[in-house]
Amino acid sequence: MQIxxxxxxxxxxxxxxxxxAEQLNTVRLxxxxxxxxxxxxxxEYSEKWDHVTLHNFRISKAEIESAKDKFDPQLKRDLEExxxxxxxxxxxxxxxxxxxxxxxxxxxxxxxNPLDSVGLxxxxxxxxxxxxxxxxxxPAQVAGVERIVIVSPPxxxxxxxxxxxxxxSILGIEEIYKIGGAQAIAALAYGTESIESVDKITGPGxxxxxxxxxxxxxxVAIDMIAGPSEIAIIADETAYADEVAADLLxxxxxxPMACPILLTTSDFFAHEVAHEVEKQLITLPREKIARAAxxxxxxxxxxxxxxxxxxxxxxxxxxxxxIIANNSHDIAQKIRHAGAIFIGRYSSEPIGDYFAxxxxxxxxxxxxxxxxxxxxxxFIKKTSVIYYTKETWLEHAPKIARLARMxxxxxxxxxVESRGWTKEMDQS
Amino acid sequence: MQIxxxxxxxxxxxxxxxxxAEQLNTVRLxxxxxxxxxxxxxxEYSEKWDHVTLHNFRISKAEIESAKDKFDPQLKRDLEExxxxxxxxxxxxxxxxxxxxxxxxxxxxxxxNPLDSVGLxxxxxxxxxxxxxxxxxxPAQVAGVERIVIVSPPxxxxxxxxxxxxxxSILGIEEIYKIGGAQAIAALAYGTESIESVDKITGPGxxxxxxxxxxxxxxVAIDMIAGPSEIAIIADETAYADEVAADLLxxxxxxPMACPILLTTSDFFAHEVAHEVEKQLITLPREKIARAAxxxxxxxxxxxxxxxxxxxxxxxxxxxxxIIANNSHDIAQKIRHAGAIFIGRYSSEPIGDYFAxxxxxxxxxxxxxxxxxxxxxxFIKKTSVIYYTKETWLEHAPKIARLARMxxxxxxxxxVESRGWTKEMDQS
Numbered sequence: 001m002q003i004x005x006x007x008x009x010x011x012x013x014x015x016x017x018x019x020x021a022e023q024l025n026t027v028r029l030x031x032x033x034x035x036x037x038x039x040x041x042x043x044e045y046s047e048k049w050d051h052v053t054l055h056n057f058r059i060s061k062a063e064i065e066s067a068k069d070k071f072d073p074q075l076k077r078d079l080e081e082x083x084x085x086x087x088x089x090x091x092x093x094x095x096x097x098x099x100x101x102x103x104x105x106x107x108x109x110x111x112x113n114p115l116d117s118v119g120l121x122x123x124x125x126x127x128x129x130x131x132x133x134x135x136x137x138x139p140a141q142v143a144g145v146e147r148i149v150i151v152s153p154p155x156x157x158x159x160x161x162x163x164x165x166x167x168x169s170i171l172g173i174e175e176i177y178k179i180g181g182a183q184a185i186a187a188l189a190y191g192t193e194s195i196e197s198v199d200k201i202t203g204p205g206x207x208x209x210x211x212x213x214x215x216x217x218x219x220v221a222i223d224m225i226a227g228p229s230e231i232a233i234i235a236d237e238t239a240y241a242d243e244v245a246a247d248l249l250x251x252x253x254x255x256p257m258a259c260p261i262l263l264t265t266s267d268f269f270a271h272e273v274a275h276e277v278e279k280q281l282i283t284l285p286r287e288k289i290a291r292a293a294x295x296x297x298x299x300x301x302x303x304x305x306x307x308x309x310x311x312x313x314x315x316x317x318x319x320x321x322x323i324i325a326n327n328s329h330d331i332a333q334k335i336r337h338a339g340a341i342f343i344g345r346y347s348s349e350p351i352g353d354y355f356a357x358x359x360x361x362x363x364x365x366x367x368x369x370x371x372x373x374x375x376x377x378x379f380i381k382k383t384s385v386i387y388y389t390k391e392t393w394l395e396h397a398p399k400i401a402r403l404a405r406m407x408x409x410x411x412x413x414x415x416v417e418s419r420g421w422t423k424e425m426d427q428s
Numbered sequence: 429m430q431i432x433x434x435x436x437x438x439x440x441x442x443x444x445x446x447x448x449a450e451q452l453n454t455v456r457l458x459x460x461x462x463x464x465x466x467x468x469x470x471x472e473y474s475e476k477w478d479h480v481t482l483h484n485f486r487i488s489k490a491e492i493e494s495a496k497d498k499f500d501p502q503l504k505r506d507l508e509e510x511x512x513x514x515x516x517x518x519x520x521x522x523x524x525x526x527x528x529x530x531x532x533x534x535x536x537x538x539x540x541n542p543l544d545s546v547g548l549x550x551x552x553x554x555x556x557x558x559x560x561x562x563x564x565x566x567p568a569q570v571a572g573v574e575r576i577v578i579v580s581p582p583x584x585x586x587x588x589x590x591x592x593x594x595x596x597s598i599l600g601i602e603e604i605y606k607i608g609g610a611q612a613i614a615a616l617a618y619g620t621e622s623i624e625s626v627d628k629i630t631g632p633g634x635x636x637x638x639x640x641x642x643x644x645x646x647x648v649a650i651d652m653i654a655g656p657s658e659i660a661i662i663a664d665e666t667a668y669a670d671e672v673a674a675d676l677l678x679x680x681x682x683x684p685m686a687c688p689i690l691l692t693t694s695d696f697f698a699h700e701v702a703h704e705v706e707k708q709l710i711t712l713p714r715e716k717i718a719r720a721a722x723x724x725x726x727x728x729x730x731x732x733x734x735x736x737x738x739x740x741x742x743x744x745x746x747x748x749x750x751i752i753a754n755n756s757h758d759i760a761q762k763i764r765h766a767g768a769i770f771i772g773r774y775s776s777e778p779i780g781d782y783f784a785x786x787x788x789x790x791x792x793x794x795x796x797x798x799x800x801x802x803x804x805x806x807f808i809k810k811t812s813v814i815y816y817t818k819e820t821w822l823e824h825a826p827k828i829a830r831l832a833r834m835x836x837x838x839x840x841x842x843x844v845e846s847r848g849w850t851k852e853m854d855q856s
Binding site for chain 1: 649805818
């Protein structure tokens with residue numbers, strides 16, 4: 001890993017091009033085709049890209065039962081405990097409706113409602129990502145969303161991984177379709193004969209999924225389109241180089257575009273970590289991916305002071321931030337911008353990916369300056385309510401009419417004034 | 429206004445094309461030019477489009493004082509009262525950070541921080557929109573945003589309307605630039621020699637402003653890009669036709685693309701309102717705009733039952749919904765999807781535009797199914813915090829490593845396991 005002095009022009013921004021023109025064209029064709037031809041189009045794309053002939057898209061109860069029977073009971077308990085932790089953390093994010101009383105019996109308020117329906121894309125193919133399912137479904141459940149749909153691409157036997165079905169079953173989710181790619185996004189956005197459309201689509205996917213989500217945005221809501229993973233570690237000489245190196249590599253192994261960086265006040269420690277990274281890379285199963293990330297985007301910044309590092313990190317707004325130093329808690333208090341902060345030696349980043357309870361869907365590419373982790377807020381929406389009685393209207397109508405006329409909106413003024421003083425009936 | 433029977437395929441969706449290719453090209457050129465040449469580029473565009481030569485972009489204290497001196501004291505009190513109401517309503521939206529204790533001294537939490545800086549675009553030119561300033565600035569202030577910047581295009585004397593400066597002064601906002609169009613958005617997104625960039629841009633504008641906001645999205649955050657105004661009114665035969673017609677026109681006068689609709693169970697009432705709309709249109713100063721909206725998008729739906737109307741409105745998810753019926757409060761309880769609900773005869777829609785305290789920035793084009801009014805939430809962001817002690821780590825590390833390996837992420841498992849059992853030092 002390259003070691004450099006910390007300077008002012010530090011940046012996490014990589015120009016992440018999302019797909020090329022040809023991929024976008026393909027996605028647009030698929031979206032239009034599924035919109036027009038529904039289930040038949042999906043069947044054809046599943047044959048073409050997933051190499052399976054599907055008679056039903058929906059996972060049956062028998063498939064779920066069979067997955068549960070085969071699944072390692074230890075892992076099932078691990079998933080259950082993780083789900084419990086995630087639920088406890090997200091329960092605290094629930095919002096309540098409120099009203100503000102106005103005199104004379106009037107009130108204004110904000111009503112909080114869950115979305116009616118959401119669709120979650122779980123990436124698949126060769127690997128299984130049950131953690132992604134937990135992280136997306138649980139906030140939606142806590143929000144009170146009634147209909148939660150899962151789509152995930154099948155393997156070449158036309159099946160979904162047991163781990164995904166078991167995770168869904170732990171959460172009580174039963175509407176699961178074994179379809180993937182842009183065709184799955186199209187089904188969720190437009191609906192087909194056998195799949196009803198949803199109001200919002202969340203969850204990560206490959207470039208075709210990401211492009212499709214961006215295209216259907218507006219028809220439905222989508223979550224953020226996450227960029228490659230990032231980790232910044234603040235460490236002083238009290239940290240262990242092997243542990244810091246292992247944590248850097250845990251993010252590097254996600255993606256050749258991942259960005260693992262260390263910021264330290266110790267030149268000696270910087271060299272120790274660089275050495276450890278090389279050593280650990282060699283035995284890593286995903287060495288090729290991790291090495292690409294380390295060589296292209298990995299960096300160790302050596303700074304004069306911790307204050308300089310804090311300033312730099314607030315500029316970076318990294319997705320993940322670990323702080324392993326003498327005064328980790330104090331440093332954490334000074335960080336304004338990060339997706340998630342892991343404090344102290346024992347808070348290794350994967351704890352948040354799988355288990356602690358916080359959400360692992362986090363803002364990347366410095367957007368933590370203005371964006372937040374996925375939360376219950378992403379599955380609710382608010383409606384304002386205004387109730388004015390005759391007395392309140394009488395008191396304020398002249399002011400409202402004046403303000404409207406100041407903005408040149410005579411129709412607004414007349415509307416407010418139209419409630420006649422002389423009409424007999426009073427219904428309010 | 430056209431009177432039709434309520435049917436299943438009711439929709440508010442108009443295909444609203446945001447600009448053409450030529451406009452988009454212009455916007456991209458302006459953005460790149462301001463990014464490269466800064467203040468000089470802005471000066472040139474101000475000369476070209478606003479027809480003013482600016483020596484300073486920033487509004488001076490003298491300009492604000494002069495605006496205050498000239499301004500109608502009555503209107504100033506109206507603005508102050510509106511600002512107070514808006515602040516009281518939005519104060520209730522404040523979020524608190526929270527922590528969840530985990531045993532052995534560990535915790536996980538969510539920290540809430542305001543954005544560092546936001547820029548608000550106030551549309552201008554011939555008209556003044558102080559209400560837009562109040563609705564965007566106050567939620568940001570309640571959120572705790574430290575730096576709030578206003579940009580607004582000057583008139584041909586190089587000045588901003590007194591009403592805008594007075595509204596800013598009521599809120600204590602001092603960083604105001606008399607620049608507009610795509611060049612103002614560029615300045616806020618990229619910064620120039622004299623204007624520091626911000627983290628988020630909110631506020632409405634013309635097509636160039638909307639296109640520019642969409643282009644800089646990602647560099648900075650933006651608010652929703654609002655479509656033309658909509659109003660749906662549910663009214664039975666107890667409502668007054670002249671009042672309902674006036675409220676329909678209050679939204680129609682905004683934009684030829686605005687959508688004013690009435691849903692009623694009374695065929696007689698439908699005809700009364702249609703007649704009243706025609707009658708009132710003739711004397712409306714903005715008749716031409718309102719007539720275009722009424723003729724193109726205005727409709728009166730006659731339904732068999734109120735339940736049928738409620739179902740249709742939940743499908744429409746209108747920006748504004750008025751309910752003027754015998755049992756308005758009961759009906760309001762059954763509406764799941766709307767930007768704002770105005771209950772009863774005396775809650776005419778402009779009350780919410782100017783005065784009641786709720787926000788007038790609302791989701792359009794049926795997006796109220798999944799979007800919310802502008803609120804304090806739009807000016808904060810959250811950071812997750814994870815702190816595990818050695819004991820907590822010891823207890824859970826094996827589970828986390830198992831879950832990581834199940835997903836094929838060996839590097840994650842090794843990171844968690846790297847905290848050695850045998851190392852002497854314990855720093856946490």
